[in-house]
Amino acid sequence: xxxxxxxxxxxxxxxxxxxGLSLKKHNLAEEVVGVSRHKKSIILAKKSGAIDDxxxxxxxxxxxxxxxxxxxxxxxxxxxxxxxxxxxxNCIVTDVGSTKEEIVRLLEKIFPGFVxxxxxxxxxxxxxxxASASIFQGSVCLLTPTKKTKNDSLRKVRMFWEGIGAKVVLxxxxxxxxxxxxxxxxxxxxxxxxxxxxxxxxLGFAAGGLKDTTRIAASDAEIWTQIFLSNRKxxxxxxxxxxRNLGNxxxxxxxxxxxxxxxxxxxxxxRESVV
Amino acid sequence: xxxxxxxxxxxxxxxxxxxGLSLKKHNLAEEVVGVSRHKKSIILAKKSGAIDDxxxxxxxxxxxxxxxxxxxxxxxxxxxxxxxxxxxxNCIVTDVGSTKEEIVRLLEKIFPGFVxxxxxxxxxxxxxxxASASIFQGSVCLLTPTKKTKNDSLRKVRMFWEGIGAKVVLxxxxxxxxxxxxxxxxxxxxxxxxxxxxxxxxLGFAAGGLKDTTRIAASDAEIWTQIFLSNRKxxxxxxxxxxRNLGNxxxxxxxxxxxxxxxxxxxxxxRESVV
Numbered sequence: 001x002x003x004x005x006x007x008x009x010x011x012x013x014x015x016x017x018x019x020g021l022s023l024k025k026h027n028l029a030e031e032v033v034g035v036s037r038h039k040k041s042i043i044l045a046k047k048s049g050a051i052d053d054x055x056x057x058x059x060x061x062x063x064x065x066x067x068x069x070x071x072x073x074x075x076x077x078x079x080x081x082x083x084x085x086x087x088x089x090n091c092i093v094t095d096v097g098s099t100k101e102e103i104v105r106l107l108e109k110i111f112p113g114f115v116x117x118x119x120x121x122x123x124x125x126x127x128x129x130x131a132s133a134s135i136f137q138g139s140v141c142l143l144t145p146t147k148k149t150k151n152d153s154l155r156k157v158r159m160f161w162e163g164i165g166a167k168v169v170l171x172x173x174x175x176x177x178x179x180x181x182x183x184x185x186x187x188x189x190x191x192x193x194x195x196x197x198x199x200x201x202x203l204g205f206a207a208g209g210l211k212d213t214t215r216i217a218a219s220d221a222e223i224w225t226q227i228f229l230s231n232r233k234x235x236x237x238x239x240x241x242x243x244r245n246l247g248n249x250x251x252x253x254x255x256x257x258x259x260x261x262x263x264x265x266x267x268x269x270x271r272e273s274v275v
Numbered sequence: 276x277x278x279x280x281x282x283x284x285x286x287x288x289x290x291x292x293x294x295g296l297s298l299k300k301h302n303l304a305e306e307v308v309g310v311s312r313h314k315k316s317i318i319l320a321k322k323s324g325a326i327d328d329x330x331x332x333x334x335x336x337x338x339x340x341x342x343x344x345x346x347x348x349x350x351x352x353x354x355x356x357x358x359x360x361x362x363x364x365n366c367i368v369t370d371v372g373s374t375k376e377e378i379v380r381l382l383e384k385i386f387p388g389f390v391x392x393x394x395x396x397x398x399x400x401x402x403x404x405x406a407s408a409s410i411f412q413g414s415v416c417l418l419t420p421t422k423k424t425k426n427d428s429l430r431k432v433r434m435f436w437e438g439i440g441a442k443v444v445l446x447x448x449x450x451x452x453x454x455x456x457x458x459x460x461x462x463x464x465x466x467x468x469x470x471x472x473x474x475x476x477x478l479g480f481a482a483g484g485l486k487d488t489t490r491i492a493a494s495d496a497e498i499w500t501q502i503f504l505s506n507r508k509x510x511x512x513x514x515x516x517x518x519r520n521l522g523n524x525x526x527x528x529x530x531x532x533x534x535x536x537x538x539x540x541x542x543x544x545x546r547e548s549v550v
Contacts, residue, residue, distance in 0.1 A: 120480065120482040121482070139482075140480070140482075142480075179477045179480050180480070182472060182473045182474070182477055183473055183477050183478070183480045183481050183482070183484075183485050184482065184484050184485065186469065186472060186473075187469060187484045187485045187487075187488040187489070188484060189521065189524055190465050190468075190469050190488055190521075191484075191488055191542075191546075192520075192524065192538065192539055192542040192543075193465075193517055193520035193521045193523075193524060193542075194461065194462060194465050194517060194520075195542050195545050195546045195549075196520045196523075196538065196541060196542050196545065197457060197461060197513065197516045197517045197520050198457045198458055198461075198545075199457070200545065200548075202454050202457055202458050203458070203545070203548060203549050205395065205415070205417075205454050205455070205458045206458050206549050207395040207396070207414075207415075207458070207459060208491075209458075209459050209462045209463060209466075209491045210458050210459065210462045210549070211549060212462075212487050212488070212490050212491065213462040213465055213466055213487070213488045213489075213490075213491065214462070214488075214546050214549070215487050215488075215546075216483075216484045216487065216488065217542045217543060217545075217546040218543055218546040218547050219543065220543075221536055221539035221540040221542075221543050222536060224539055225532065225535050225536045225539055228524075228528050228535065229528065229532060229535070232528055232529075235528060236525060236528060236529070238472065239521055239524070239525050241472045242468055242469060242472045242521065243518065243521060245467075245468035245469075245471045245472050246464065246465075246468045246514055246517065246518060246521075248468075248471075249464055249467065249468060249503075249514070250511060250514050253503050253504065253507055253510060253511060254507075254511065257500065257504060260500050260503065260504070261496055261497060261500045263467065263471065264467055264496035264499055264500055265496040266471060267466075267467040267468075267470050267471050267492045267496075268467075268492060268493055268494065268495075268496050270470050270471065270473075270475065270478070270492075271466075271470045271489050271490075271492040271493040272493050273475075273478060274470075274478050274481050274485070274486060274489070
């Protein structure tokens with residue numbers, strides 16, 4: 001018997017499609033259905049075997065015992081009340097949103113079986129054509145239960161992520177948003193700002209350094225607009241920290257060679273500790 | 276007949292070693308000798324076939340018809356007068372330094388056959404054990420001739436770089452330093468600052484985004500201290516530009532969602548134009 005009878009994936013892009021492929025590969029669901037606003041995405045998801053059936057309307061998710069939101073943050077919030085009207089009260093609901101405080105606060109009011117989630121996987125490419133069951137293998141998935149979270153919902157969502165190869169870490173939604181503002185949102189802001197700092201006519205001189213530091217600036221602008229706004233408070237604090245660190249390098253270049261070398265050595269040592 | 280009779284490489288690290296391997300591969304020199312402060316580097320360079328012979332003292336470069344400086348910027352400046360005492364006046368001299376104004380100004384006074392150069396290749400790894408003849412294949416090498424540069428020296432240095440597979444682009448030293456401050460030095464400053472902005476205890480949550488944007492923060496701190504100081508004026512201007520772009524994102528997050536989306540979309544479009 002599978003862990004779930006019918007799983008509904010809302011949003012069949014890179015993450016949603018990869019979840020579908022993973023569920024299939026590990027036999028965790030008897031049936032997987034997908035919903036997307038884009039008919040083409042449904043067709044491709046079906047063709048790749050990520051879903052058994054799909055639709056551009058929500059009706060298809062009826063009778064699901066697990067619903068997974070895999071859409072941008074704002075779309076999760078927009079669709080939640082509509083989905084609540086269709087599914088059973090006992091249905092377990094989770095999401096893969098990049099921010100958690102806002103989503104958890106709203107969705108746990110709407111869904112008794114809600115568990116907030118965020119797999120640390122993905123890339124600047126977002127379409128179903130880049131989907132793969134392997135992206136969660138060995139990755140970390142953060143879950144953000146609250147006092148309201150039902151033990152059984154948490155247990156099953158955890159089994160789902162561990163079943164597709166992820167390592168589950170539990171933390172609060174507010175801690176999640178604080179950490180992610182620095183390890184994920186701030187690097188994106190740095191990358192967007194950095195590429196905007198280089199005149200177009202100089203781009204032909206770009207070597208590996210610029211390419212690597214700005215790779216994620218090719219990420220979807222709408223998704224990231226929503227992430228920054230949803231985690232506004234922490235993101236603004238993060239930018240302040242980055243500005244301070246830039247300022248430290250600036251004043252060291254101006255007046256203190258030894259201090260400059262100390263700052264760069266500390267950075268090097270820290271970076272080398274990241275595996 | 277080879278292009279050069281005896282090539283002396285000062286500094287047998289990643290770039291110097293790769294030049295040696297490239298010279299050998301393309302039969303551009305009858306003899307290649309190397310100088311390094313580190314005996315181990317000489318032994319490894321010889322073992323890998325990057326040099327025929329090597330030494331920790333300069334005497335070995337006597338009778339070279341091409342000398343290539345492949346050391347950090349400050350070491351080039353430090354060694355130049357000593358090397359001038361050993362080599363012939365007609366010897367062609369070039370370098371691979373990451374900044375050019377300071378080096379060109381000083382070295383063309385010392386060496387009649389000097390041509391400033393900077394191959395846009397390399398990585399955060401700097402040792403001879405990462406050297407490879409392939410790193411210049413299809414890469415760009417910038418040469419910065421001045422009014423004083425002899426045609427014959429420029430012609431032969433150009434033939435050398437093209438002979439090992441690089442595409443040569445000529446530009447002034449001041450233009451070079453301006454461009455590189457934005458396409459190379461600023462990304463390094465951003466990477467150093469970014470990793471310094473993430474608390475140690477959060478590094479375990481780092482996914483691909485942080486890893487890519489900060490990869491070059493693992494670069495050698497002493498080398499980059501020297502590069503930033505050697506190109507101080509342009510680098511400080513570059514930091515100002517980055518701070519302005521960070522400030523733009525910050526105020527858009529605070530008050531203007533549409534503006535935020537416009538900024539991120541412009542960045543995405545620019546990044547996608549980088550090949």
